[in-house]
Amino acid sequence: MSDIDIKRISYLAKLKLPSEKEEFYSNSLKDIIKWVDNLKKVDTSKTEPLHNVTEKTVSIRNDEVSKSNSVDDVLSNAPERAQNFFKVPKVVE
């Protein structure tokens, strides 16, 4: 099994990890992966990949517009709003 890059994983998960906890979490993740790796024991060489258990095709709708709510409905759960915008801490990538 490949080594766990715990720094990268905590970055991707947007979680701050104190350095003294790194080894602990690294080991727990390794255990989890080892457990999931049990699946590899099954021989799938002759099995088609399954994308969904129902085996059906996607349900579709016609290209028609309907409006089910107002701007206020959508903004009602926003922590903060400014006019009709969501207002969030500045994130510039």
Add this chain to the structure above:
Amino acid sequence: MSNNWEMVIGLEVHAQLKTSSKLFSSSPNQFGSEPNENVNFIDSGMPGMLPVMNFGCIEMAIKTGYALNFKINKHSVFERKNYFYPDLPQGYQISQFEFPILSEGYINIDSGDNQKKIRIERAHLEQDAGKSIHDIDPKYSFIDLNRVGTPLLEIVSYPDLSSADEVINYMSSLRQLLMYIDVCDGNMQEGSLRADVNLSVRKKGQELGTRCEIKNLNSFKFIKQAIEYEFQRQINIIDCGGEIEQNTMLFDTSTGETRAMRSKEFSHDYRYFPDPDLLPVNLSQEQIDKIKPLVGELPQDKLNKYLNIYCLDKDIAKIIIAEKQNANLFEKMISESTVKPKFIAAWLVGDIFAFIKENNLEVISLNDKTKDITDLLRLISDDVISNKAGKEILPKVLNGEGKPSDLVKELGLEQVSDSGELEKIIDETLVGEEENILKFQGGSDRVLGYFVGKCLKATKGKGNPKLINKILLERLKK
């Protein structure tokens, strides 16, 4: 020093599909609405809301498949591309990854005097994200989710492009095709069509270098500038002994420079997986075949027709087919009139387009004036009025100031084609010109022009120049 270097470019083009509603929700797919006006609970990523596929998007993808010579896949799968950003409330973009709806297409583009085949690896459906506005408040970003869920077709080329001009030609050919088949409005300024440019450099004949991706270019001018800058930047780094780092770049439109956009410390991991909310798209051959007739005539078909049936010059034909609305206007005029297509075409790309440009009009606004225009062209080609008079009347016709025949009478522009009348005027004009007549008979052709001018003036510009020419020659040769 850039002589030995060549650039290798692949393009990812995002085309917004012009459906009425969004990819997975029935909110309006509309540009320029009030903030968050076109957002419902699916778009805003509320828990428990389920996406429902808009079949209009599938149809448009299939049309694109036909137009760009793609293999249209009966089986395609929507997956989640996970990343965090405030204008992506779901926390993931629904896209197609392993199984796109279209694969292995190509188009032919102009490259110098030749055609070049540009291979296209794939095209897939995905959702657009919202917009963050950073410059209203120093501490906060303002989020408008109207664009969330707008259907995009991402068209990914192979790295077959090797100059900025080729990229521009490829991009404009794509734009032209997508507009012809009516799947994208092609409005780059509004972001309906945008490109990510993947560029690497190499010494001629050598292996591919490391590439950088310049994100989100939305004008031909910026694409060209960004490519030229990035080409030189990469060469400079290598010439100084450095190495190119694979990077995502932004093009700064104010400075004309590219700069690294994302921190490279950790690369992104999008953790793609099939979206459990959406079953795979399985199309029947019948569903695919049904869409083929909707593709209609493509630019290349029209070009062949214009050259071989209407006998147009290639340059003029290309100007007309550049945009579908031009071609529609032209073909409407041909169908309504017996004036020669070549004559109509010359006036269309000349004075008529000039009028449209000068007055900032849409080509489409002339669609209800085609009868008047061809009536006017009829008068010109039948020599009822002169070319010059035609040019004078055209703007009035296009402004809807009256019927061409009425305008001709009103302005007294009817051409004098009565040879008896013209002969009289010409004879009067030649009185006292013995010296010049002798010059002409001595071989000076230039004098003829002088005489034609003088006669035209005597008819107040209304004399038929062809007839004047003919009579003059007869008189002078005596």
